[in-house]
Amino acid sequence: MGETFAVEARDAVKVYGTGVNAITALDHVSVTVSRGEFFTLLGPSGCGKTTLLRCIAGFETPTSGAILLSGQDITEEPPYRRPVNTVFQSYALFPHLTVARNIGFGLEMMGKPKAEIAETVARMLALVRLEEFAARLPQQLSGGQQQRVALARALAPKPQVLLLDEPLSALDLKLRKEMQGELKRLQLETGITFVFVTHDQEEALTMSDRIGVMRAGKLQQVGTPRDIYDRPANRYVADFIGETNFLTGVVEGGAVRLGSGDLVRAALGGQTGTVTLAVRPEQIRVVATNAPGAIPARITGKVYFGTDTHYHFALVDGTEVVARLQSRAQGEDDLPKGVEVGLQFEDSSVQVLGP
């Protein structure tokens, strides 16, 4: 017998509408989330990530396929019978109930005794550091505080899985950073499995144990942040997560001949013919033109970002390449436009993606 997963989607399909108007929101998605894992569904809006979340919560029923919770098929169960809670993008706090009543709502509906509810609510308020706001109404709180109430409300019934639907998107940048840390802390403290939906790749990379990248209703790749970033399965994933240079070339021996005529070594894994190479901007070194293996390039522009500077280069055939160089002491790496330099790719950093 294999591991029972906290959540499992088996060949889940969700089609909205019928006939020519049919939209496939989930296209045969199969994925497993382990117990205690922080799993992120990442993708642009309309990629199906929220639909999958809603199928797990029970707000939607898949057209076909199954949703399992701890090995049990819950596909047809209504949301109120699933030990799963959701943190909504809009928070959806009950405006007519105090913060404490909001947090206690789930337990109250489960018919827990009053003393237990009061005790749990107090513990949750402490967990999200809102002890002094228990008697307030949601609209008397700031956005960040409302967010924490929504979290506490969803955690209070001790769900097997916590679903988070872009919960940080309504917050400003500073608060968002703060809440990212807070979420991670809560997840570690409670040990609850988190399924987190976001379109923000940085959020996904920093918080997740594993990420599932989605596009047009299909899972593109599932893996650790490192996997996804360093070994993207396809061009889409490489492009969506971080910035990437795509270089087209033809396999020649154990290396790839670029359009510029330069030869780049890469782990080909048996691929032949035309391939696309993905090289991250931070994995490119700028060296002297005569350095071994240097690809000649000319600086066409640069953008200063504070901690680093993005240099734009043109290879001899005009192919554009972007490299990110860390800013050093003033003036030290200040390469002017038009200068001819050499570029070196770290062998292990070059990914081969097929044509």
Next chain:
Amino acid sequence: MTERRKRFAIETLPGFTAIAIAAFVMLYLPIVTLVAYSFNGGSSVAVWGGFSLHWYEVASQNAAVQGAAARSFIIAASAAAIATTAATMAALGTTRRGKFTGQTFIYLMINQPLMVPEIVTAVALLIFFASIKVATGYSGLGYLILAHSAFCIPFAYLPIRARLEGMDGAMEIAAADLYANPWQVFRRVTLPLLMPGVAAGAMLAFVISLDDVVITEFVKSAGQDTLPTYMLGQLRRAVTPEVNAISTALLGMTVILLTAFFLLSKKRD
């Protein structure tokens, strides 16, 4: 010298203010006069005989007025309760589900009493109830309550539906997510959030019922006068400031309820 051309605006037309004032005078002067003469010490509705609360005293001690007031109140309260309940269910049925065929038709059906001439409804009810009276022998206030409930439904429906449509469906989904079964969702989330709309609808229904003359006049049995039909009956005889006093009391009640309705309708979460 350049002078910017004034843009056209209706409120800058000559006579705009004068017409507005004239309209308000036409609307409120008769009412002000009516209210003023309710405090007339004399027994005329046209000749001032000094300030007095005499006619209020007369009206409040008049057994017929007391009976009519009690009846008006019972009918209005019952009709408001029934109409509001029906309207709440209708509003939930028409907004808390996806679009369905015949939705517009249902809206029209619910709001039809606003469009059908009242006299037509009155005659229809008279004939309909008459046959039931013959068949059952019952001739109590039930007919009036039912009739009032029916024409009050659209008035209760409109504010409730407006409230429901402005309500965030996410609350209900959140409640279901937090283990509330459909009944608990309704009881603990939908209804409390809907309450301002329900209260506003009930008040509007109450006022509409309280004011009704035409349908009541047709449907009522002997000895079932409400305040408006009693007043109508009085006007056919000698007119004394007693009618003014009753009117003023009715007006005061309506103004209070409509103010409450307005405040409730404006209330946001």
